[in-house]
Amino acid sequence: MLQPRFLYLCYHQQQQQFFALDNNMQRAELETYLQTFLQVEKFRDYAPNGLQVEGRSRIARIVTGVTACQPLIDAAISWQADAVLVHHGFFWKSEPQVLVGMKQRRIKALLAHDINLFAYHLPLDAHPKVGNNIALALQLALIDAQPVSDLPQELLWRGQLSQEMSPEGLAEWITKRLGRAPLHLPASNTVIRAVAWCTGGAQDYIDQASALGVDAFISGEVSERTFHSAAEQGIHYYAAGHHATERYGIQALGEHLAQQFGLEHRFIDIDNPV
Template sequence: MLDRNQLVNFLQSELQTETINDYCPNGLQVEGKEQIQRIVTGVTASQALIDAAIKAKVDAILVHHGYFWKGEPAVVTGMKKRRLQSLLQHDINLLAYHLPLDVHASLGNNAQLGQLLTLNNIRPVSGLKPTGIVMQGEFETEHSAIQIQQKLEQLLDRSVLLHEGSDAKVTKVAWCTGGGQGYIEQAAAAGAQLFITGEVSEQTIHVSRELGIHFIAAGHHATERYGIKALGEYVAKHFAVEVDFIDIDNPA
């Protein structure tokens, strides 16, 4: 058994949540049982994940995308009401970590994607806050953009969108998991020949063409599976609790 406050304090310390200005509250978002024995991790606190957690009889859900985002309606109706009602009826804690999990030096979404790609000299692109929101690294040998697309498709088990910004081969890559397409210009300024993120916007392709940088959109969900999974495994190593990752499929 693990005390809820002990878990919250442990994660707050590890992820340095108080040092990062975010768009949502990080930490305990919905209070449940004081004692925790079973935890489910997942990318987003969707109803499907909550239902799977209820079926698994867990005491806590640990996610990357939680609730109470800046600018969202404050009223508890419809979908929000159903989600919160499910958690409260079953006394399940919901803990969520957004930017602190994106940027963590080893457990973070960016760090985990860099490790998955087996890049060398992984480090943050300087001048961006929070530190680590965009990372960079190098392949040992040159790759074509298509080879990297194929590698990602194999690793992530999904199709990814590639726009070739030039004929250049790639050794230096920059990336930001999730909805990081707006950082493509900073990636190019840092000398990256290819930028990887989760999503694409219409203007992203024009920037790729005009700056001559290859661009890959590999899926918001797909690029952010690995941080929360790593965080759950980290918790399981430190405490006598069961932790299971549940991947709710999402093509976006």
């Protein structure tokens, strides 16, 4: 006759197995949740937001990364992920529409391993809880961080340093927190407290940032004209790296999904000096 403890252990193991098998969700359910959570319908974007490459219908493991490059896809295959979730996906408006060369190889790898690709661009930049802008503010320990308008699609944010810094001190702080030295375009003021920022390739927001009366503007990239805007308007500019300023939002989104639905999540940071 089976002993009570043996019966309990068998039952407990079956329950654990049941929960493990149930620790996943339908692809369509995940897409619907993300569309609503990120308020995708409120954005006019340069690429489709949502499911870009269809894979298996059940999702338990998600890999997140900034860009859907081949090394990220290879890492997802190695980890046997069901989905890749990125900020920079495929099918940008300025790109050729044919699937050849690099893009063909990327998509072929996803299809061959039945892996879904989800991508969210501007909706992820703007999101107030897991977006790139709020995530960068948390990484840089900025206080009173908020978008400059109440519009859901607002991309420009402003806030304060926790304490006043010199322009050189802010550059050192950004280097320490992001692991990458920014390009600093200096202005005449020697103390920085109020800052504005927008992650990625948002250097042209510098004029709007200057109109806010802040001491400095932080973004990812820089253009030739940015130098003149900073110098003539008296605002310090820090080009802290497109990738470096946008690695935190997608990671936060993956962690949110893991907590919300019990999914396995792994953020994979493919280094990019740009």
